[in-house]
Amino acid sequence: PGIGKSTLLLQVAGLVAAQMAAAGRPVLYASGEESLPQIKGRAERLGMLDPNLLALATSRVEDVVEAANAQNPALLVVDSVQTLTSLEAEGLPGNVSQVRAVATSLLELCRRLGCTLILVGHVTKDGVLAGPRLLEHMVDTVISLEGDRRQMFRLLRVFKNRFGPNEELLVFRMGQRGMEVVDDPSTFFLGQRDPSLSGTAVVMAVDGQRPLAVEVQALVSRTFLSIPRRAALGFDVGRLHLLLAVLEKRLKLNFAQVDIYAKVGGGMKLNEPGLDLALVAAVLSSYYDVPLPEKSVLWGEVDLNGQVRPVAAQELRLTQARRLGFDPIVHPGEEKGGIATIAALQQRLFHRRHKAENGE
Structure with missing residues (x-):
C-alpha cells in the first residue's frame, strides 16, 4: 500500500x-x-x-x-x-x-x-x-x-x-x-558515503541480472551488557551471527565484550551469498578501526571454515567493478584480486593499520 x-x-x-x-x-x-x-x-x-x-x-x-x-x-x-x-x-x-x-x-x-x-x-x-x-x-x-x-x-x-x-x-x-x-543504478545506493571512515565496505551485489554497488556498514562498540547485542538491518540477522562465529573461531577474535550492529546502506535488502565477504570486511574494519581503501569493492561467500567461495555472476560483477573504476577488487578466485580465506583479508587490514600507525 x-x-x-x-x-x-x-x-x-x-x-x-x-x-x-x-x-x-x-x-x-x-x-x-x-x-x-x-x-x-x-x-x-x-x-x-x-x-x-x-x-x-x-x-x-x-x-x-x-x-x-x-x-x-x-x-x-x-x-x-x-x-x-x-x-x-x-x-x-x-x-x-x-x-x-x-x-x-x-x-x-x-x-x-x-x-x-x-x-x-x-x-x-x-x-x-x-x-x-x-x-x-x-x-x-x-x-x-x-x-x-x-x-x-x-x-x-x-x-x-x-x-x-x-x-x-x-x-x-x-x-x-x-x-x-x-x-544507471550501479552506484545509486552508495549515496554520499565517506570512504575515510572505518566500518564501511562496498559489495558488488547482483539482483536479477543487474549488478549494483551497495554499501555495507558495521559498528563494533564496547558493551556494558551481560549479553552483547547483535542487530542487522537489510539482511538476515542469522547471517550476522554465523559470520561472527566464523570470525571468532578462525581468526581467534573475542566478541564477547562488544556490541555489533550491521546494516545495508540506502535502504536496500540483500539476500545473496556474495554479501558475506563485504560484511566480514566491514566488521573487521570497525573492530580494528581501520578504513578500507577508498575505491575498494568486495564480494564472495564465506563458509564455516573461513574460506571464501565463488558466487554466481562472477564475470558480471568483475566487469561492472572495473567499469566503475573500483580498485582494489577483492573477490574469490585465482586471478588478480582473488582471495582464498578471511585470514588473508585480516592480514591486509593489519598491513593498512601498520602503515597508518607509521604515517605511510
Missing part, C-alpha cells in the same frame, strides 16, 4: 494514450479504489491528462467489460482485482471465487478485443501475491513493485515472463512528477 502502483500505471497509461492517438484506439483506466476526481487530480499532477486517456471508477467488472466493448481500448488498466466483484460469483470483493471470476472475465475480454491488460493485485504480509495461485498462471507476466514508502527509490522486478527473460530489475526514484527511472 502506498508504494506507487497507481502513480506508475497512470504514467504508463498517459504515455500509451498519447502514442495510440493516431491509431484511434484509446486507453481505459478502470479503478475500484479511487473516484474520478481523485484520478483526474493525480493525472494533472503527473502531467498525464490526455483526450485519449479514459477513466472509469467502478466496483463491478461488468461495467469495465461494457466500457471496453464500447471503446475498444489498446490498453486496459484495472486497479485492482481485489476491489472488483462479478455477478457470476458470490462473496465479498477479494475472496478466492470473486478474484477468479473477475480475472477470467477480463482475460476473455482482452483476448477478444486484442488489447493489453494490466491487472493490479495486492500482496500479503509475506510478500506473495494475494488470492488464488491460479491468477499467476493465467497471466503472461508477473511484475512486482517493491520498496519502502519512507525511501525515495522503488524496485520493479519481473518474476515471470512468457515473452522474454525474467529476473529483470528496474530502479525508480519517486519525484514530484511521479516515478522517474534511474538510468
Whole structure:
C-alpha cells in the first residue's frame, strides 16, 4: 500500500494514450479504489491528462467489460482485482471465487478485443501475491513493485515472463512528477558515503541480472551488557551471527565484550551469498578501526571454515567493478584480486593499520 502502483500505471497509461492517438484506439483506466476526481487530480499532477486517456471508477467488472466493448481500448488498466466483484460469483470483493471470476472475465475480454491488460493485485504480509495461485498462471507476466514508502527509490522486478527473460530489475526514484527511472543504478545506493571512515565496505551485489554497488556498514562498540547485542538491518540477522562465529573461531577474535550492529546502506535488502565477504570486511574494519581503501569493492561467500567461495555472476560483477573504476577488487578466485580465506583479508587490514600507525 502506498508504494506507487497507481502513480506508475497512470504514467504508463498517459504515455500509451498519447502514442495510440493516431491509431484511434484509446486507453481505459478502470479503478475500484479511487473516484474520478481523485484520478483526474493525480493525472494533472503527473502531467498525464490526455483526450485519449479514459477513466472509469467502478466496483463491478461488468461495467469495465461494457466500457471496453464500447471503446475498444489498446490498453486496459484495472486497479485492482481485489476491489472488483462479478455477478457470476458470490462473496465479498477479494475472496478466492470473486478474484477468479473477475480475472477470467477480463482475460476473455482482452483476448477478444486484442488489447493489453494490466491487472493490479495486492500482496500479503509475506510478500506473495494475494488470492488464488491460479491468477499467476493465467497471466503472461508477473511484475512486482517493491520498496519502502519512507525511501525515495522503488524496485520493479519481473518474476515471470512468457515473452522474454525474467529476473529483470528496474530502479525508480519517486519525484514530484511521479516515478522517474534511474538510468544507471550501479552506484545509486552508495549515496554520499565517506570512504575515510572505518566500518564501511562496498559489495558488488547482483539482483536479477543487474549488478549494483551497495554499501555495507558495521559498528563494533564496547558493551556494558551481560549479553552483547547483535542487530542487522537489510539482511538476515542469522547471517550476522554465523559470520561472527566464523570470525571468532578462525581468526581467534573475542566478541564477547562488544556490541555489533550491521546494516545495508540506502535502504536496500540483500539476500545473496556474495554479501558475506563485504560484511566480514566491514566488521573487521570497525573492530580494528581501520578504513578500507577508498575505491575498494568486495564480494564472495564465506563458509564455516573461513574460506571464501565463488558466487554466481562472477564475470558480471568483475566487469561492472572495473567499469566503475573500483580498485582494489577483492573477490574469490585465482586471478588478480582473488582471495582464498578471511585470514588473508585480516592480514591486509593489519598491513593498512601498520602503515597508518607509521604515517605511510
